[in-house]
Amino acid sequence: MENIIKVDHVSYSYYNKFTALKEVSAEIKEGGKFAVIGANGSGKSTLLQVMGGLRHPSSGEVFYRGEEVTEGSLKDKEFMLTFRQGVGYLFRMQIFIYFALQFLMNYSLVLCN
Numbered sequence: 001m002e003n004i005i006k007v008d009h010v011s012y013s014y015y016n017k018f019t020a021l022k023e024v025s026a027e028i029k030e031g032g033k034f035a036v037i038g039a040n041g042s043g044k045s046t047l048l049q050v051m052g053g054l055r056h057p058s059s060g061e062v063f064y065r066g067e068e069v070t071e072g073s074l075k076d077k078e079f080m081l082t083f084r085q086g087v088g089y090l091f092r093m094q095i096f097i098y099f100a101l102q103f104l105m106n107y108s109l110v111l112c113n
């Protein structure tokens with residue numbers, strides 16, 4: 001299976017001072033499921049931000065379908081569009097609103113019938 005996202009020995013420090021990620025490597029494969037689990041402050045959010053190109057690693061590399069994701073590569077419009085269309089975040093609140101709307105729609109359909 002093709003790698004969609006690959007992080008290779010990624011480290012990230014906030015303000016070059018607070019280490020959030022140290023030498024993290026992971027691969028997200030097409031069709032697969034990937035969960036990030038860890039204690040508070042272990043770096044889950046930082047890792048997802050790095051995978052999403054919102055933060056760039058202090059060292060190590062991030063790849064999207066084989067192409068390195070850097071501040072420079074994201075300045076290339078074609079790559080930026082491909083990457084931004086392929087990688088996004090779904091926030092918990094949106095999931096809640098989606099299910100709430102589904103529930104209301106189903107419930108109102110029942111009431112109408």
Ligand SMILES: Nc1ncnc2c1ncn2[C@@H]1O[C@H](COP(=O)(O)OP(=O)(O)OP(=O)(O)O)[C@@H](O)[C@H]1O
Nearest residue numbers: 014018019020038039040041042043044045046047
């Ligand atoms: N903006 C920031 N400035 C400085 N340090 C930060 C910042 N954001 C996170 N950190 C530090 O980086 C480390 C990893 O934080 P991160 O938020 O990625 O962890 P997390 O696993 O998502 O935590 P949580 O379970 O609380 O959501 C922690 O030590 C945290 O204090």
Ligand SMILES: [Mg+2]
Nearest residue numbers: 041044045046
């Ligand atoms: Mg978090």
